[in-house]
Amino acid sequence: MSVTLYKATDDLVELLAQIDPETGELPEELGHARDLVASRAAAVAAVIANRELEAQAMADRLKEITKRVQAEVKRTEYLRSYLLVHMQKAGITEIESADKLLKIKRYPERDKSVDVFDSKQIPAGFLTKPLPPEPAPDKTAIRKALEAGQDVPGARIVAKDRLVMG
Numbered sequence: 001m002s003v004t005l006y007k008a009t010d011d012l013v014e015l016l017a018q019i020d021p022e023t024g025e026l027p028e029e030l031g032h033a034r035d036l037v038a039s040r041a042a043a044v045a046a047v048i049a050n051r052e053l054e055a056q057a058m059a060d061r062l063k064e065i066t067k068r069v070q071a072e073v074k075r076t077e078y079l080r081s082y083l084l085v086h087m088q089k090a091g092i093t094e095i096e097s098a099d100k101l102l103k104i105k106r107y108p109e110r111d112k113s114v115d116v117f118d119s120k121q122i123p124a125g126f127l128t129k130p131l132p133p134e135p136a137p138d139k140t141a142i143r144k145a146l147e148a149g150q151d152v153p154g155a156r157i158v159a160k161d162r163l164v165m166g
Contacts, residue, residue, distance in 0.1 A: 003036060003040065004040065005037070005040035005041060005043075005044055008033065008036045008037045008039075008040045009037055009040075011033050011036075012030075012033040012034060012036075012037050015027045015029060015030050015033050016030070080163060083104070083163065084106065084161060084163045087104075087106045087163070088106070088108075088161060092106065093105065093106045093107075093108065094106070102165065102166075103165070103166055104163065104164070104165050105163075105164045105165075106161050106162070106163055106164075107161060107162040107163075107164070108161050109159035109160070109161060110159075110160075110161065110162040111159065111160045111161075111162050112157050112158070112159045112160075113139075113157070113158060113160070114137075114139040114142050114143045114146070114155055114156075114157060114158075115155065115156050115157070115158045116137045116139070116142070116154060116155045117154060117155070117156065118153075118154035119136075119137055119154060120154065121153040121154025121155075122137045122142070122152065122153065122154045122155060123152065123153065125141075126138055126141050126142050126145070126152055126155075137154075137155065142155045143157065
């Protein structure tokens, strides 16, 4: 059975406690115990170095995979936009694959949101409480005002088509 660093250190501490305080006489096994602790410590250090290298390799691989995921998401967003634009141009609201496994529906102007195209024009009553660095447009208040027919300079409601695939 191999001696652990823990056991070797305990044995060394015991031997150090046996040093004669009056004569300074050292136990016979002290040199061997020190060598054993140094050997075990070097082995632990080697494991640490190996794990650090493995962790760095994993981190590098994770960065690479993250970049690939981001590229795939971006490409998918582009393709979704591409499909939506062409369905809009053709006036198509529903497509079903020949095998009936895929159905695509376009809901025209389903999603409405507030577009603040010029925040400098937004009246003070439609700004959030001043927070550093500056107040921001309160899109909820702006939306309510616009839906009630009130004019809010610098903002408008935009309607976007929703594309659902299933």
